[in-house]
Amino acid sequence: MSNGRPVHIRVRNLTIAFGSYVLMRDVNFDVGHGDIFVIMGGSGCGKSTLLRTMVGLKEPARGEIIYGDFNFTNATEERREAFLRRCGISYQGGALWSSMTLAENVALPLAEFTSYSAEEIRRQVGLKLALVGLRGFEDYYPSQISGGMQKRAALARAMALDPEILFFDEPSAGLDPISSYRLDRLILELRDSLQATVMIVTHELPSIFNIASNGIMLDAESRTMIAQGDPKVLAATSKDPKVIEFLSRGQERADKHA
Amino acid sequence: MSNNATETAESRPRVAAQRGGENGYLIRFSGDWTGKHRLPPVEELLTDIGRTRPHTVVVDARGVGAWDSSFVGFIFDLEARCAELKVALERGSLPAGAGRLIALADAVPEKADARVVAARDGFFAALGEKTTSITDAGAALFDFLGLLAIAFGRFVTGRARTRVGDIFEQMQVCGADALAIVSLISFLVGVILAFMGAVQLERFGASIYVADLVAIGMLREMGAMMTAIIMAGRTGAAFAAQLGSMKVAQEIDALTTMGISPVEFLCLPRVLALFLMMPILCVYSDLLGIGGGAFIGAVMLHVSPSAYFHETMSAFTMADFTIGVVKAAIYGVLVGFAGCLRGFECGDSSSAVGFAATSAVVTSIVMVVVACGIAAFVLNLVGI
Numbered sequence: 001m002s003n004g005r006p007v008h009i010r011v012r013n014l015t016i017a018f019g020s021y022v023l024m025r026d027v028n029f030d031v032g033h034g035d036i037f038v039i040m041g042g043s044g045c046g047k048s049t050l051l052r053t054m055v056g057l058k059e060p061a062r063g064e065i066i067y068g069d070f071n072f073t074n075a076t077e078e079r080r081e082a083f084l085r086r087c088g089i090s091y092q093g094g095a096l097w098s099s100m101t102l103a104e105n106v107a108l109p110l111a112e113f114t115s116y117s118a119e120e121i122r123r124q125v126g127l128k129l130a131l132v133g134l135r136g137f138e139d140y141y142p143s144q145i146s147g148g149m150q151k152r153a154a155l156a157r158a159m160a161l162d163p164e165i166l167f168f169d170e171p172s173a174g175l176d177p178i179s180s181y182r183l184d185r186l187i188l189e190l191r192d193s194l195q196a197t198v199m200i201v202t203h204e205l206p207s208i209f210n211i212a213s214n215g216i217m218l219d220a221e222s223r224t225m226i227a228q229g230d231p232k233v234l235a236a237t238s239k240d241p242k243v244i245e246f247l248s249r250g251q252e253r254a255d256k257h258a
Numbered sequence: 259m260s261n262n263a264t265e266t267a268e269s270r271p272r273v274a275a276q277r278g279g280e281n282g283y284l285i286r287f288s289g290d291w292t293g294k295h296r297l298p299p300v301e302e303l304l305t306d307i308g309r310t311r312p313h314t315v316v317v318d319a320r321g322v323g324a325w326d327s328s329f330v331g332f333i334f335d336l337e338a339r340c341a342e343l344k345v346a347l348e349r350g351s352l353p354a355g356a357g358r359l360i361a362l363a364d365a366v367p368e369k370a371d372a373r374v375v376a377a378r379d380g381f382f383a384a385l386g387e388k389t390t391s392i393t394d395a396g397a398a399l400f401d402f403l404g405l406l407a408i409a410f411g412r413f414v415t416g417r418a419r420t421r422v423g424d425i426f427e428q429m430q431v432c433g434a435d436a437l438a439i440v441s442l443i444s445f446l447v448g449v450i451l452a453f454m455g456a457v458q459l460e461r462f463g464a465s466i467y468v469a470d471l472v473a474i475g476m477l478r479e480m481g482a483m484m485t486a487i488i489m490a491g492r493t494g495a496a497f498a499a500q501l502g503s504m505k506v507a508q509e510i511d512a513l514t515t516m517g518i519s520p521v522e523f524l525c526l527p528r529v530l531a532l533f534l535m536m537p538i539l540c541v542y543s544d545l546l547g548i549g550g551g552a553f554i555g556a557v558m559l560h561v562s563p564s565a566y567f568h569e570t571m572s573a574f575t576m577a578d579f580t581i582g583v584v585k586a587a588i589y590g591v592l593v594g595f596a597g598c599l600r601g602f603e604c605g606d607s608s609s610a611v612g613f614a615a616t617s618a619v620v621t622s623i624v625m626v627v628v629a630c631g632i633a634a635f636v637l638n639l640v641g642i
Contacts, residue, residue, distance in 0.1 A: 098506075098607030114293060119300075120328065126338070127331040131359065133366035143606040162293065162327050186362055193355025194326065 005032025008197045009054075009165070014063035016046060016053055023049055027063070027225050029216050034191055036198045036211050038231065040246065041218035047201040048092060048169050050218070054199070055089055055167060056080050067165070085113055088158035092169045094150040096142040102129060102153045103138035109160045128156040131186055133179065148175045155183070159190060166190065168200045172207055180204065184211045205249060209235070217243055269323055271295050275303060283312035283345075285336075288321030291329035300332065304339055314346045322353065330359050337364075402521075402599045406529065409522045413530075419518050424527035425534075432493040432528075433535030437542070439488055444476075444543035447484050448550025451475045456559055465559040469566050470573035472551030477578045481544040483630060485536060486589035490622035494597035497528050498618035501601025502611040510602070520602070529594035536590030537583045544582065577642050585633055589626050596622035 009031035016023045023046040031037045039047045052058045054065055056072065064073045070083055096105050106125045110116055116124065129135060132152035142150050151174055158166060168187075172180040184207050190196050202208060208215070208231050217227040217234075219242060227234055227243045235247040271289040285303065289295070307315060317333065333356065337347045349357060379387065412418035455471040501524060504510050513520045548570055555561035561569075600618035604610050 099609035116293065116328075117296075120297060120331070123331040123335040124327065127327060127334045127363060130334065130363035130366070135363070135366065136368040141607065159327075182362070182365060189355070189358055189362055193330075193353075193359055 005034055007031070008033040008035070008068060009037075009199075010064075010066040011054070012064045012066070014050075014053070014065065015061045016049055016058070017061040022061070022223060024218060024223050024225070027216075027218075029225065029228055031197060031199065032214065034195060034197055035214045036187060036191055036200065038208050038212040038215035039199065039201045039218065040203070040208065040215055040231070042220060042246070043203075045218040045220040047218060051167055051169055051199065051201050055084065055087065085109075085161065086163055087165045087167060088161065088163035089167045090151075090154040090158040090169060090171060092173075094142070094147070094154040096150055096154055096157065098142050101139050101141055102134065102145075102156075105142070105153065106157050106160050109157070113161060124160065128160055129153070131159075132156045133182060148179060151175060152179065152183070155186075162194055162196075164196060166196050166198045168198065168202075170201055170203070172202060172204050180207060183207075187211055205247065208247075217246060271297055271329075273298050273303065275306060277310060277312070281313040283307060283310065283315045285315060285317055286321060287317065287319040287329075288323075290324040291322055291332070292324050292326045293328045295328075297328060297332060300336060300339065303336070304343070307340065307345060308343055311343075312345060314348050315340055317347065317349045317352065319349075319352050319356075325353060325356060327359075330356050330363075334360055334363055398603065399599065402602065403595070405521045406525060406595065406598075409519065409526045412522065413526055418522040418526060420522050420526045420530075424523075425530050428527050428531035429535050431496075432489065432531055433539060436488065436492060436539065439492065440485060440539055440543055441546055443484050443488055444481065444546040445550040445553075447480050448472055448476060448547030449554055450550075451480065451547070452551040452554035453558075456554060460559065465555075466561055466565065466569050468551060468555055468559060468561070469569035473548060473570045473573045474578055476544050476547035476551075477574050477582045479582070479630070481547055482536075482540045482582050482586035482589055483626065485539045485543050485586060486593060486626045487623060489532060489536065489539075489590065489593045490596070490619050490626065493532065494593045494618045494622045495615040497594065497597030498601040498604070498614040499611055501525075501598060502604030502614040505602065505604045506606050506608070506611060521598075525594075525598040525602075528598060529591055532590035532594040533587055534590075536586040536593075540583055540586030544579075581633075581637065581642065585630070588629060592625040592629060593622040596625060 007030045011027060011029050011031075014027040015025040016027075027050070039050055041047050049058060053060050054072075060073065064071060066072065067083065070079075072080065072083065075083070096102070097108070100108070103122075103125045106128050107121050110121045110124055114121075125138065126135070129138060132155050134149060134152055134156065137145060137149070137153075142153070145153070151171065155168065155171055158168070166187075171187075172183050175183060187198055187200070188211055191198055200212075212231050214229065215231050215234075216225045218224070219226040226240055227238055231247060234243055238244055238247075269289040271291045272287070274286045274288070276284045276286065291297065315336075317336075319329075319333075322329065333349060333352065337349070337360070340347045349360065352360070409418055409420075413420050451472045452468050455468045456465065459465055459467050459471075501510070504524075510520045510524075513523055551570075552563050552566045555566045556563055597618045600614045600621060604614040
């Protein structure tokens, strides 16, 4: 199920609920090492909540999340923290620390969790910001740059520690098409050169078809996942009208009605 | 994280520079270039390059074993620093992934005017800046006072977009929900006043006049003052923090562009709620303060509660009571005003919200104390 790559992340029988309201039940999927895994689905189906559950910001009602040999769901707080240091997470709204400059935002994890010298940290910050196209904006505060730039700076912060697993919550929403294309290339490059596994929540179809090697689709009505696999393959072979509708921007169904 | 290269024995990252014919300069990289190792300093290389001024610098990284973004960062930095020295860097034999990452980082050139240059003001410029900022702050204060007055005028004539439900909600939050803390503080203030008086008056055998002292003290000054200080810390700060974070999240902009005046919609209910609740809280505070005085009277001075209350009733006039209550209403407006003003002036970061809340408390306490002083002076002049 993970396209022939060794399995990196296993999600087993995951059920997520808010009180008595069940958002999704019995979600099962595997993510391979070096996969670029997209979580797809219409808004309100729980994509971001699934991501938040996978990094421990929300506890699942049932089920397990296992990274390699590490059972994240049963782990103690300390072991989770140590594990999360090897992950990079970017949030939907950027979530940059507004009282710090961009350079300070990216430097904080480096200063706290590595033994890098000040010089090395400066170099890393320069490189990471340049990779997202923000060279020269080191001394700006988040409020002084545009929303799309904030989003990109948040990605630079997420990859500060060369993480093994990157979680991106709608990284390209709000970016111009060129930045969005460059971001796709960056994600591919991070996977290839740093051997990272990438999990992305996104609706951007071009980006899904460009980079994703695997993925799942969640559905708000049936409250579970309705498809799994490479989106390109899904688009070509799926019989599920919901999957076809999503991956063709609603064109298929519209054509049928016409 | 390392790349594909197998992790062999600890091989330290090394650079070796070599001048080659035709004004060339070759830098050989070898060993493992990962964050786990301490990388060689770039400065020595740069001084050497600066001194010999080669035409191009060629990077030879065929000897590099494991690498991560520390290596990419090193090369990327070296390239930028060489460009400053007007020397071209040729990165021919980088590991393929590293080369592509650098190409990606180079894809967006630095905007020429992007770097912020912190301009340093001279002493007089800084002094002038400070001085004008004080007058500007004063102007902003009166500006906001004017806006609030206009909003109030529209409210009275029924044209303001102020929701009556909001006023009641705020009244509950700043009035009823504050009863516990007002009770505690007022009772203790009554105790403290009685205690201070008792020590002196007992020497003249005039213990019973503690009741007069507490009654007049609470009714004229302390009831209103203590309630105002509690409200400044509790409610004024909350107003500033709430409006400030609404400003950060552009919620206030959303109201403005929808044609709803934020002053009418957000500030007026808050200021009105404090204006209406403060007198009530003040009366409550007066009562508890007198209770505190009676407690000390009974415990320390052996004045019976009935004698104490009898003395209290004969001690104060309606004027004392009214002055306290009217002052409380004024303080309420001042605290609400300061909270909303500082909330609206809030900058656009999370630390600015904290600053707004602090500044709201300071501003309201200063305004309350100044108003109290003015009131004492004026009342003394007219002889009430």
